[in-house]
Amino acid sequence: MDLSRREFVGVLAAAAAAGMTFGHRALAAADAGALYEAAAFGNVGLLHYTDCHSQLLPIHFREPSQNLGIGSARGKPPHLVGEALLKFYGIAPGTAEAHALSCIDFVDAARRYGKVGGFAHLSTLVKRLRAERPGALLLDGGDTWQGSALSLWTGAQDMIEAQLALGVDVMTGHWEFTYGAERVQEVLAGPFKGSIDFVAQNVRTADFDDEVFQPFTLRRVNGVDVAVIGQAFPYTPIAHPRRFVSEWTFGIQEDRLQQVVADARRAGAAVVVLLSHNGMDVDLKLASRITGLDAIMGGHTHDGMPRPVEVKNPGGRTLVTNAGSNGKFLGVLDFDVKDGKVRDYRYRLLPVFANLLEPDREMAALIERHRAPHRARLEEELAVCDGLLYRRGNFNGSFDQVILDALREVKGAQIAFSPGFRWGTTLLPGTAITREHLMDQTAITYPTATVNEFTGAQIKAILEDVCDNLFNPDPYYQQGGDMVRVGGMSYACEPGAASGKRISDMRLGDELVDAERTYKVAGWAPVGDGATGAPIWDVVEEYLRAHRTLAAPAVEQPRLIGQPDNPGWIDA
Incomplete structure (x- = not known):
């Protein structure tokens, strides 16, 4: 329509x-x-979504109450939450936009405004905006093929067909690589060939340092040559098992990126955009050091940014945006290009409210075709929770806590670790937890649940390492997701402290963790080779079936040190 x-x-x-x-x-x-x-402006239109994590249907998704900015990042986008975020952008509390961008009064607002996202609803919005912007390009920032049971079970075939139906022009990647290099190349040589350009200037062969993917694509929009350069997640082989991409190297590749920008300009591009999966903080630093980029349209950190950050660099100015996650937002960037140069721009971040957008019939039929064979398995009810279940924030979320509690109970462990993943949908109180909801939190290609014996010193080293990935003052050393979630053990965290000195006061109950003593620790998603055991979804399903009705979980949060009144943290 x-x-x-x-x-x-x-x-x-x-x-x-x-x-x-x-x-x-x-x-x-x-x-x-x-x-x-979002009235059309200028002569070049770019539409951008990212980190949809295979969510084809409308969902609820709670924005974080924890997104700490440390040092020079304190109080600056994207490290604002709740009222501080709304005030910074001049968004009125209690509005639909406030609900889309913040966690304030989440349950009541979610019941008022309904679900967000859904590819059929997103498709309606894309078609309308393209009708107003002839030739507009649709950019997919990656993390599209992972995050649901259906995508895992079909080898991402559901998402690949949905991208084609949506009309994606260009994409880059991250979690896509966890299906393995062979699957990625199979898709690019098959369904995507001639339709979707997969770009990534920072992925090279390990043996000869050759390009694996095209570094950029040049598209003509209303007589203007537009270059879209790709930047895949730089730390893919560190954050995930190396075996998936054993023949490829990644990295930020600043020098190479600067050369690719020059190549794009020499090829005639009047507009040069980086389609990035670096994360917002990395993109902000990159924008200050690379010249010749008109914009960075970013992903990975799931930050919904209502306005671009204008970053000055020796060559002028670069706009840095990020379009949230889960198909919840569509970024719209319009450029006015005259005489081969960008003269002005307009930007809007549009929330995709399923109740306000009629579903596109063709996309809805495609989704139904893929879901039908799996519906009974997806919709089987496992338990009901009395409280809000969510995952998103620097530290534990309530669905993270369910996973931690399941690991400790089922595996008989004293302590449980769960990865600091940002993806995972939100369930309102009283909602039945289905297998699909469980897989929304756990659907990965390396799901093994493990039990290990660690000394107290080793536990501290693990927490310090992950904490440095999150709070290192240099964004280029922030190599992963949020903080590892911890169950069964309390601790204190000082984000602004030096590397190796952020974690303290680790306790089991009232007893301090002994550096020399050994503890039984359960976890999942090991990046090393050789792990064996049940997948995490079987462990959590066993736990859910044993309890059937869950009280609202008591979320275990660290005691935070040295961050009074940080606008990236609220108690919610």
Whole structure:
């Protein structure tokens, strides 16, 4: 269904006047219209989504209450949460946009405004914006093939077909590589060939240092040559098992990127954009050091940025954006290009509210075709939780806590670790936990649950290492997700301390952890080779079936030191 902006807003107004409700309460037509007010500007349009994590259907997704900025990053985007974020961007509390971007009053707001995302709803929005912007390019920032049971079970075939149906022009990658190099190359030589350009200037062969993927693609938009350079996640072989990409090297590759920018300009590009999966902080530093980029459209850290950050560098200015996750947002960047140069721009980050966007019929049919053979398995109910279950933030979330509790109980461990993954959907209190919901938190290609004997000193070393990945003052050394989630053991964390000195006061109950003593520690998602055992989803399913009704989990958070009034942290 293709509607112009004016027609679209008119439909919303008519629906509201007729008493149609969006969610459990009616949204004002003016509020809905303002959400999707994104009039075309200039002559080059770029649409951007990232980190959808294979979520084809609408979901709930709670934004973080913890996104600490340390040192020079304190109080600056993206390290703002809750009211501090809304105030910084001038967003009125209690609005649909406030709900999309913050965790404030999440449960009540989620029940009011309904679910977000869904590829059928995203498709409707993409088609409407493209109708207003002839030739607009659709960019996919990666983390598209991973994050759901269906994608795992089909080898990402559901997402590959959805990308093609959505009309993606260019993408880069991260979790895609965990299906293995062979699967990635099979897709690029097959379904994607001639349709979707996979770009990544920073991936090379380990033997001859040759390009694995094309570094950039040059597209002509309304008579303007636009170059899109790819930047895959630089630390793929560190964050995941090396065996998946054993013949490839990654990295940030600053010098090479600068050369690729020059190559794109020599090829005639008037607009040069980096489609990045670095993470927001890395992109901000990169933008200050690389010249010739008009914009970095980023992903990986799941930050919904209502406005670009304008970063100055020796060559001028680069816009840095990030478009959230889970198909929840669509970034719209319009450039006005004259005489071969960008003269001005407009940007909007549009939340995708399923109740405000009619699902595209073709995309809905594609999704149904893929889900139908697996529906009974996906929708089987395992338990019900009385509390809100979510994952997102620097430290533990409530669904992380369920996984930790399951590991300790089922594996008989004193302590449990769970990776600091940012993906995973949110369940409102009283919602039945289905197998699909469980897989939303655990669907990876290296899911083995493990039990190890670690000394107290080894446990501290693990926590210090992950903490440095998260809070190192140099973004180029931030190599992974959020902090490893810890169950059964309390500890204190001083994010602003020096490397190796951030973790202290580790305790089991009232007893200090002994550096020399050995403890039984359960975990999952080992990056080393040789691990054997049950997949994590079997462990958690056993736990859920044993309990059936879960009280709201008591989320174990570290005691934070040295961060009073940090606008990247609220108690919520």
